[in-house]
Amino acid sequence: MTRVILFHKPFGVLSQFTDKGSEGSPRPTLSGFIEAPGFYPAGRLDKDSEGLMVLTDDGALQARIANPKHKIAKTYLVQVEGTPDERMLAALGRGVALKDGMTQPAQVSQIAQPEPLWPRNPPVRFRKTVPEAWLRITIREGKNRQVRRMTAHVGLPCLRLIRVQIGQWGLNELAPGAWRYASEGGP
Numbered sequence: 001m002t003r004v005i006l007f008h009k010p011f012g013v014l015s016q017f018t019d020k021g022s023e024g025s026p027r028p029t030l031s032g033f034i035e036a037p038g039f040y041p042a043g044r045l046d047k048d049s050e051g052l053m054v055l056t057d058d059g060a061l062q063a064r065i066a067n068p069k070h071k072i073a074k075t076y077l078v079q080v081e082g083t084p085d086e087r088m089l090a091a092l093g094r095g096v097a098l099k100d101g102m103t104q105p106a107q108v109s110q111i112a113q114p115e116p117l118w119p120r121n122p123p124v125r126f127r128k129t130v131p132e133a134w135l136r137i138t139i140r141e142g143k144n145r146q147v148r149r150m151t152a153h154v155g156l157p158c159l160r161l162i163r164v165q166i167g168q169w170g171l172n173e174l175a176p177g178a179w180r181y182a183s184e185g186g187p
Contacts, residue, residue, distance in 0.1 A: 005036060007054075007178075008050075008175060008178050008179070009053045009176075010121075011048065011176075012121075015030065040056065041054075042166075043065055043166070051162040051163035068140070072166060074138065074142065075136065076136070076164065077114050081131075081156065084156055089109070097153075098146075108135060133156075
């Protein structure tokens with residue numbers, strides 16, 4: 001029977017169980033939060049991002065979630081520096097040309113600051129003279145740091161990135177660093 005874990009990855013945690021690339025003091029990894037042998041991450045979330053990760057003990061499900069050819073929707077709440085205009089939002093929605101190719105069309109909307117929102121450690125930098133905004137972006141592919149690069153491409157540098165949904169699985173009320181077994185369903 002396939003088992004699935006939903007994990008709320010905190011900011012600064014690597015989306016793997018070991019830190020093989022660090023000299024000196026190791027960086028925090030999934031092993032500091034999840035003690036469930038036989039589970040592996042289905043996709044990645046960079047250390048500067050936070051939010052939903054799916055882990056499974058089923059290799060076929062892991063591949064289906066992680067492989068962009070299956071077009072599993074991934075939704076992010078994105079705090080950006082600047083004020084989005086219709087041109088910027090339309091460009092993100094159509095797809096933008098990054099160094100590794102054109103992104104697929106995305107669903108993009110400007111939203112109010114999400115409530116409730118847990119504090120991030122360290123906090124997002126704040127500058128009185130620079131406005132900030134929140135976007136909700138859904139993509140169906142997964143280029144390296146794609147959402148960050150997309151927003152930067154249209155002139156909206158990313159300040160905070162939170163993945164809230166993968167397929168039918170949502171972050172919901174899961175606290176940072178917490179995990180739970182998922183019920184059946186998902187992609």
